[in-house]
């Protein structure tokens with residue numbers, strides 16, 4: 112059987128153990144996000160939308176973009192957006208580039224909630240602080256490759272990371288950004304770049 116959850120296979124294969132470890136971490140995200148949602152009387156996706164709006168530029172703050180970002184249908188995101196509008200946490204803004212469309216932005220109250228909720232995953236960052244720089248670099252490099260692979264396989268959609276950017280170049284293993292006109296060390300690679308194209 113080709114399952115990473117099959118203990119016979121898992122205990123003899125590091126890659127399977129890593130898959131199971133990632134599942135545990137995704138479970139931690141789910142639990143932490145759920146706790147944060149309950150605290151605010153919102154759903155997990157509504158909290159994710161508020162945090163996304165807090166840190167991303169206006170042209171990305173559209174229902175269709177959010178649906179891609181969170182790998183959900185437009186109808187599901189629309190429902191959450193309606194509820195956030197009704198609660199006065201977000202507001203609609205006309206899109207000057209497209210009169211049939213609109214972007215959304217946080218209200219003052221929405222900004223307050225988003226800022227308070229934005230560190231919900233900080234307890235996942237804490238154990239990483241006790242690792243060496245080399246260990247963190249190896250983890251980051253491996254995760255970037257996994258995310259890139261999942262993106263190319265069509266499992267997850269938008270990734271604003273260097274490996275999927277038109278400005279990215281790799282010659283003989285050296286990362287380079289044509290926009291920044293600069294070599295990038297592994298730790299300089301971006302996972303959510305505002306300049307990603």
Ligand code: SF4
Pocket residue numbers: 271272273274276277278279280287288289290291300301304305306307308
């Ligand atoms: S730093 Fe940003 S602009 Fe440059 S290659 Fe990476 S994602 Fe693209």
